Amino acid sequence: MSTPTMTSQDVAQDTVLDKVRITDSTLRDGSHAMAHRFTEEQVRAVVHALDLSGVEVIEVTHGDGLGGSSFNYGFSAVDDIKLVAAAVDEAQQARIAVLLLPGLGTVKDLRGAHDAGAQVARIATHCTEADVSRQHFKAARELGMETVGCLMLSHRASPSKLAEQARIMVDAGAQCVYMMDSAGAMVLADAQLRVQAVIDEIGAEAQVGFHGHQNLSMGVANSVLAYQAGARQVDGALLALGAGAGNSPTEVLAATFDRLGVPTGINVDAALAAAEEVLKPMITRLPHMDRSSIVQGYAGVYSSFLLHAERAGARYGVPAHEILQRVGAAGYVGGQEDMIIDIALQIAQERDLGDLQAEGAR
Helix, strand or coil: CCCCCCHHHHHHHHHHCCEEEEEEEEEECCCHCCCCCCCCHHHHHEEEEEEEECCCEEECCCCCCCCCCECCCCCCCCCHHHHHHHHHHHHHCEEEEECEEEEEEHHHHHHHHCCCCCCCEEEEECCCCCHHEEEEEEHHHCCEEEEEEEEECHHCCCHHHHHHHHHHHHHHCCCEEEEECCCCCCCCCCHHHHHHHHHHHHHCCEEEECCCCCCCCCCHHHHHHHHHCCCEEEEEHHHCCCCCCCCCEEEHHHHHHHHHHCCCCCCHHHHHHHHHHHHHCCCCCCCCCCCCHHHHHHHHCCHHHHHHHCCCHHHHCCCCHHHHHHHHHHHCCCCCCCCCHHHHHHHHHHHHHHHHHHHHHH
């Protein structure tokens, strides 16, 4: 007589699982896909819908964080602080978070966001540069904000190196440290090993989080594996709206964790309605896995580089995926968007030279 297979729902009936907090990044990481053109009315509508669904934390800023509105990164349609204030005014239960990249955003920007009502400060650095975040964590804690550290492009550092960097952030005042798979390059165990190494280092001093992208279609799976390894905070965005092929979809995360019996506090039907009925009509470009975004994940390229590569490719007549392959080989990180133009020009010149040589051979 065969033994029936136990499902996740069967396990959930006998096991009380820890809650996972899903932070929604539609209005921050999704800003990349919207070319940073969110209006105050759109922010209010999305915040209202997410708030009704039970999302506890909603991130609102330019895609590159406070101070990101610039020639290099792309100008926002509306000042970040105005959008933060609108989100705070609209939310009844959810808390509003802001992202800050040291060297781009400043402590002054953080204070401005706090004055507008933001309660959560997410400080993001490259995965090996956590030391530049110390003064920002100190300022955020002095303001009474919840503090979250984000180690971007975490696939580029070993688990032990990430543990070392997480220690720096926790000692500086971070109450949670995220492994950010900014390129969507991690595959299954890659996420688990990194989360476990950080937990082994910081223990109960702070929580661990995971931020996934869909470039290799692993965002949701990696988020579940990160949870199983001990992460208790996870990022998502409605309809996967985000850089590259998009983020782990908030509504899919909510549904998946619900099937696993993991509490999120999110009403799945309400999250689906927020995605389909509220956000979808606003979207000018829905992220998807095409050749360029898959190359990003495969080559480990920062997801926000996608639109920059597409624009450079169109301008100089070269394929965006070729640009991204070379960006990956060069190991560029966030803040080096201007180098994409140099690569596009180089490829164009190489093609012109090849055409001349071919013509001479004839």
